[in-house]
Amino acid sequence: MAILKVAQLGHPVLRHVAKPVPAELFGDAALERLITDMLDTMREYEGVGLAGPQVHHPIQLIVIEAADERTDRGEIPLTVLLNPRILEASEEMVTDWEGCLSVGDLRGLVPRARRVVVEALDPGGQPLTLKAEDFFARVLQHEIDHLQGTLFIDRMDDLQSLSFGREYLRYRAPRPPDEPDERD
């Protein structure tokens, strides 16, 4: 098990366009190892997704997983995609909060397509098509953006909602109706 160093905002690797994973690497031990390390890293830092460039590997590889107890936005099964491409995106947009392991603990409101269809290869090189909506669609768009050097802050309509984690929890996070409002 290896926890990889996660590149932080300002590191040029986050702004490069990632290279497609070449066919000869499918099923390769080094690629399998990288995938395992990325999963370990994502889980260690309690992320729901991680892209190659974030761990200093500018290749088109993303991993996604959300355990139900860690988010209130639903479960996402373990998903490993190589060379993913968004085939279709719904015109319907949803705005919701995002953060990123490469952007400290900042959160912001980001509009995303509600549904996407993604084409990719699995780690063995087999083509697959994935239909996703809501939270899963959001995470897919966020991670695929990383492969183009795009971060969630670039997708925000404006920066008014940008919040540190502590302030997000205090002023912004949805709270149960019976919980006292500490805002004022």
Ligand code: NI
């Ligand atoms: Ni991210």
